[in-house]
Amino acid sequence: MSWLDEHAAIECCDIVTAGRVTGTPHEIEIWFGVSDGTMYLISGNGPGADWYRNMLASPEVVVKLAGEERAGAARDVTDAAERRRCGDLMGAKYVWDGDASIGLTYEAWCYDVPAIAIEFAP
Numbered sequence: 001m002s003w004l005d006e007h008a009a010i011e012c013c014d015i016v017t018a019g020r021v022t023g024t025p026h027e028i029e030i031w032f033g034v035s036d037g038t039m040y041l042i043s044g045n046g047p048g049a050d051w052y053r054n055m056l057a058s059p060e061v062v063v064k065l066a067g068e069e070r071a072g073a074a075r076d077v078t079d080a081a082e083r084r085r086c087g088d089l090m091g092a093k094y095v096w097d098g099d100a101s102i103g104l105t106y107e108a109w110c111y112d113v114p115a116i117a118i119e120f121a122p
Contacts, residue, residue, distance in 0.1 A: 007066045008034035014064035020057035033089040039118040040086045077115040087111040
């Protein structure tokens with residue numbers, strides 16, 4: 001079991017990305033899912049979310065979780081089967097009604113908007 005798997009039930013983590021224009025560190029708090037040592041994030045605000053765009057431009061990130069900081073490598077989840085598994089994982093962990101203020105349904109959050117996988121060295 002990885003350090004990440006041990007903390008999979010925690011509600012939120014912090015992610016630090018490098019700004020894609022300035023290179024300045026940007027930190028966000030975000031929901032996450034864990035499967036087989038990989039962390040998954042969903043961009044509920046779509047492909048325009050700053051943190052998502054930052055990760056695509058510079059995949060080296062820092063994850064802060066349970067008092068620990070770990071370096072990871074982010075990648076866009078483009079495989080349909082992996083995106084489906086990510087949605088199932090996140091949907092099981094976080095049950096909510098979507099966000100009408102941005103036109104986001106729960107179904108779209110689980111399966112349609114962009115997702116990121118973060119992988120860590122052993």
